[in-house]
Amino acid sequence: MITKKTVDHLGWLARIKLTEEEKEKFPDQLNSILDYFEKLDEVEADVSPTHHVLGLTNVFRDDVAGQSISQEDALGNAPRKERGYFKGPRII
Amino acid sequence: MKEVIIGLEVHVQLNKLRSKLFCSCSTQYHDSEPDTHTCPVCLGLPGALPVTNGKAVDNAIKVALALNCNIEEWTMFYRKNYYYPDLVKGFQISQYDYPIATNGSISLDMEGGERIIRIKRVHMEEDPGKLVHVGTIDKSRYSLIDYNRSGMALLEVVTEPDLRTPKEARLFLNKLKNILEYLDVFDSSLEGSLRVDANISLAGGARAEIKNISSYKGVEKALLFEIVRQNNLVRRGVKVVQETRHFDEVRGITISLRTKEGEEDYRYFPEPDLVPITIADRVDDIKKTLPELPDAKRQRFVLQYGISDNHAKVLISELGLANFFETVATEVDANLSATWVADILKGELNYRDLDISAFSPNHMVQILQVLKKDTITENGAVQVIRTILDEGGTPSEIVKIKSKDLLKMDVDASENITLRVIEENPGAFQDFCKGKNEAMHFLMGQVMKETHGTVNRSTVIELLNKSKKEKLQNAPDNHREA
Ligand SMILES: [Zn+2]
Numbered sequence: 137m138i139t140k141k142t143v144d145h146l147g148w149l150a151r152i153k154l155t156e157e158e159k160e161k162f163p164d165q166l167n168s169i170l171d172y173f174e175k176l177d178e179v180e181a182d183v184s185p186t187h188h189v190l191g192l193t194n195v196f197r198d199d200v201a202g203q204s205i206s207q208e209d210a211l212g213n214a215p216r217k218e219r220g221y222f223k224g225p226r227i228i
Numbered sequence: 229m230k231e232v233i234i235g236l237e238v239h240v241q242l243n244k245l246r247s248k249l250f251c252s253c254s255t256q257y258h259d260s261e262p263d264t265h266t267c268p269v270c271l272g273l274p275g276a277l278p279v280t281n282g283k284a285v286d287n288a289i290k291v292a293l294a295l296n297c298n299i300e301e302w303t304m305f306y307r308k309n310y311y312y313p314d315l316v317k318g319f320q321i322s323q324y325d326y327p328i329a330t331n332g333s334i335s336l337d338m339e340g341g342e343r344i345i346r347i348k349r350v351h352m353e354e355d356p357g358k359l360v361h362v363g364t365i366d367k368s369r370y371s372l373i374d375y376n377r378s379g380m381a382l383l384e385v386v387t388e389p390d391l392r393t394p395k396e397a398r399l400f401l402n403k404l405k406n407i408l409e410y411l412d413v414f415d416s417s418l419e420g421s422l423r424v425d426a427n428i429s430l431a432g433g434a435r436a437e438i439k440n441i442s443s444y445k446g447v448e449k450a451l452l453f454e455i456v457r458q459n460n461l462v463r464r465g466v467k468v469v470q471e472t473r474h475f476d477e478v479r480g481i482t483i484s485l486r487t488k489e490g491e492e493d494y495r496y497f498p499e500p501d502l503v504p505i506t507i508a509d510r511v512d513d514i515k516k517t518l519p520e521l522p523d524a525k526r527q528r529f530v531l532q533y534g535i536s537d538n539h540a541k542v543l544i545s546e547l548g549l550a551n552f553f554e555t556v557a558t559e560v561d562a563n564l565s566a567t568w569v570a571d572i573l574k575g576e577l578n579y580r581d582l583d584i585s586a587f588s589p590n591h592m593v594q595i596l597q598v599l600k601k602d603t604i605t606e607n608g609a610v611q612v613i614r615t616i617l618d619e620g621g622t623p624s625e626i627v628k629i630k631s632k633d634l635l636k637m638d639v640d641a642s643e644n645i646t647l648r649v650i651e652e653n654p655g656a657f658q659d660f661c662k663g664k665n666e667a668m669h670f671l672m673g674q675v676m677k678e679t680h681g682t683v684n685r686s687t688v689i690e691l692l693n694k695s696k697k698e699k700l701q702n703a704p705d706n707h708r709e710a
Contacts, residue, residue, distance in 0.1 A: 149493055151311050187304055187326075192503040196282030199245050202252030210263045210271060210375070220262045221360060221372035224313035 138166045230430040230462070232455055234397055235389035236447075237425040238404060241355060242287050242381040244413050249354050249381035250278030250321065250502075258418055262360075262374035270354075270379030272316030277501055280305075284352065284381040285505060287413040288328050289514050291383055292350045294407050294521055297332030302506045305352075305499040310489060313373050314356035322353035322384075324496045328507060334407075335523065336399050337541065345400055346388040355380035358420065377420060389427065394451035397426065401444050402545075406522050410547050428454045430462060434470040438482055441475045450475040453482055525550055533562035542570040548584040549574065555589040560596040568596060568609075576613055591616060594623040603627075605684055642675075642683045646691040649674045661696050668692065 143162045147154040154162070207220055216223035245255055251269035268276035292299055306324040332347035357375035362368045385404065391397050401424070408414035415421060424447050429435035436458070438450050453475075458468050473482040520528070522544045529540040529550075543553045543566065557565040573587060580586075599609045604627060615626045649671055650657045659667035668689075675688050 145493075149309075149311075149489070149495075187498055188500075188503055190503055193302070193506050195279065195503050196285070197252065197279045199247050199281050199283035200252060201246045201254035201256075204253045204265045204267050207261060207264045210266045213273075218372055220264075221374055222263065222313075224359075224371045224373050226368050226370050227313060227359065227361075 138163045138170065142166075229459070230432070232392055233389045233429050233431060233435070234391035234394075234451060235427040236385075236387045236391065236397060236400065237427075238385045238387075238401065239355075239382050239423045239425075240385065240404075240408060240414055241418070241421045242284055242383055242413050243415050243418055243421055245281060245284055245287065245381055247281055248379040249281050249284050249352070251276075251379055253379065255380060257376035260376060262372075262376060265376040266378065270316070271375060272318075272378075278321065278499075280502060280505070281381060285328075285507070286510065286514055287381075287411075288350065288352050288383055289507060289510060290411050290413060290518065291385075291408065292329030292332065293511070293515060293518060294411055295329075295332035295334060295347050295350065295385070297329035297347060297350055299329050299507055299511050300326060301508045302326065302504055303328045303352075304504040305502045306496045307499050308353075309495045310493070312356070313371050314359050314378075316357065316375060316378055320354060320356065321499055321502070322496075323351035326504075327351035334400060334403050336396065336403060338396070338399070343390075343396065345390045345396075348386045348388050349384075350386070351384050353382050353384060354378070355382045394448040394455070397451055398444060398448045401447060403522070405444075406545060406547075410519055410521055412519070426451060426454075428458075430455075430458050430468070433458065433462065433468040436468070436470070436482070437472045438475050439472055439485065441477075443477065446475060446477050449477075449480055450482055453480060457482065529553075533557055533566070535563055535566040539566040539570045542574060546584060552584050552587075552589050552592070556592045556596070559593040560600065564596055564600070565592075568592065572610060573613060576610075576617060580617055582617065586617065587613075591623050598623070598627065602684065642679070642687050643691055645678050645683075646675050646688055647695070649678065650692075650695055657695070657699075660692065661699055 140159050140163055143154065143159050143166070147159075211217045211220070211222065214222050243255055247253060248255060248270055251267050253265050253267050253270055257265040269278055289299060303323065304326050305321050307319040308322045308324075309319040311318055327349045329350040330348065332350065334345050334347065336343040336345060355377050357373050357378040360372040360374060362370060362372065387400070391400060401422075405414070405416050405422070409416065420442065422442070422444070424441045426438045426441060426447060427435050428438065428451055436454055438454060441447050441450050454473075461468050472485045472487045474485050475482050526537070526540045526544045529535055529543060530537055535543075542549075544550050549569065553565060553569045556569060569592065573584075573592065577584060577586065595609050595612050598604050599606065604612070608627075611630065612623050612626050615621060615630070616623070653671065653674065656667045656670050660671060671692060672685065672688055675683065
């Protein structure tokens with residue numbers, strides 16, 4: 137059961153700011169989606185889980201060092217930077 | 229005092245690899261400017277696809293085998309979702325319910341005997357970037373991030389809560405480091421090569437998880453602090469709460485982090501960009517490449533060279549030291565080699581904070597050969613070692629230049645000094661003649677002091693005994709001890 141409290145926590149986990157109005161509205165919507173998943177309960181229980189859809193295993197590359205991109209390119213999309221570093225929020 | 233229960237999650241970088249775990253960026257970033265060893269994959273740019281480094285998987289299997297683990301049939305990667313500035317994609321590629329290996333163990337050699345520390349699991353994951361705090365962690369206004377480290381192959385080794393003291397935790401880490409270096413998958417000297425999360429509780433109480441301790445000494449210090457903190461709470465009747473704490477290395481204290489994330493908040497799900505890996509079929513080939521590990525080498529040293537277990541224990545504590553000893557022991561007497569490498573050379577190196585690579589095994593062989601021929605004294609040999617470490621040069625050069633100090637004094641000179649010491653200390657000599665051991669040590673000490681240790685002990689003992697015999701012959705009524 138998804139409550140207003142769950143929605144509030146999910147919003148925090150996803151770093152999304154939700155309005156009071158949205159926090160009231162979303163629990164019902166999310167619950168109806170989850171209800172739909174209950175259809176899965178009708179499936180026989182002995183079906184083994186699908187871990188991957190491709191059916192491939194063991195795709196590797198050799199341990200060889202290649203070219204990296206420049207510091208300038210790396211920082212190209214950064215909204216804030218300082219002395220070659222990305223600048224981020226304070227932690228805690 | 230309540231029993232202390234400690235479990236560790238140790239993150240080690242597989243930093244002997246040439247490239248990162250999922251991209252071909254070089255791992256040699258340690259002396260570089262920030263953000264110069266990145267690419268779309270390890271920066272988490274949209275559309276970039278990870279491809280697993282096959283050798284990283286092989287190295288992980290090697291470690292798991294050396295830790296006596298069960299290697300699983302197959303393994304796969306998951307996304308562990310959380311937001312933190314050092315994590316480029318908003319998730320970390322890690323492992324979850326199909327780790328590479330489970331149920332291993334490490335044996336610790338404690339004073340009270342052997343202790344087996346169980347390993348719960350070993351899994352692979354990518355390293356986040358490095359945060360550079362501006363000021364202390366609880367006061368900084370913003371953070372700077374260097375993503376050179378992002379995507380480095382990490383191995384997480386998780387123990388069962390089997391450790392009981394901070395010292396045991398330190399010994400466990402030393403043993404783990406030792407094994408990883410023998411396997412040639414890990415260089416502990418590189419910054420950031422090891423980080424530890426430590427769970428600690430007092431029996432019956434809630435546990436604190438101390439996150440991201442970045443040094444071997446830090447682990448012991450953080451645990452010691454936590455024991456005091458938790459004991460103080462219990463004494464004051466305050467309940468210890470389960471929480472995540474940060475270790476402030478500079479101040480030597482742990483601070484509550486008040487995180488809101490619990491295990492279920494990571495919303496693990498299979499990484500769709502990476503396919504499963506079958507590992508059981510690789511194990512046999514990898515087993516054949518496993519080198520002799522520390523415990524086996526220690527046993528072999530005792531059996532093959534007839535040296536003491538204590539010497540063997542010191543010698544195997546670093547692979548370089550063990551190899552050094554074997555090179556020397558094939559040229560000169562093994563027991564003499566063990567004493568000089570494990571006790572004397574190791575001590576001189578530690579004092580100077582140097583590694584065994586600072587000394588040539590050939591030089592050690594030459595020094596022990598002249599020592600055996602009795603051309604220099606033990607003290608002289610130590611002087612030669614010190615001179616090589618402090619000023620450079622070869623043993624033969626140093627012996628030549630400092631021959632006056634190092635070459636054994638001739639017997640005449642030794643005799644003169646010994647006789648003078650006997651004359652100046654009649655009481656002690658009397659006691660020596662009565663067979664008192666302390667008196668012998670005292671006289672020997674005086675002679676060594678006078679000669680700055682340049683005479684051979686056995687020569688002095690001979691001289692003392694000769695004088696004793698003479699004295700007893702001159703005074704036949706004196707009590708004779710056999
Ligand atoms: Zn990269």
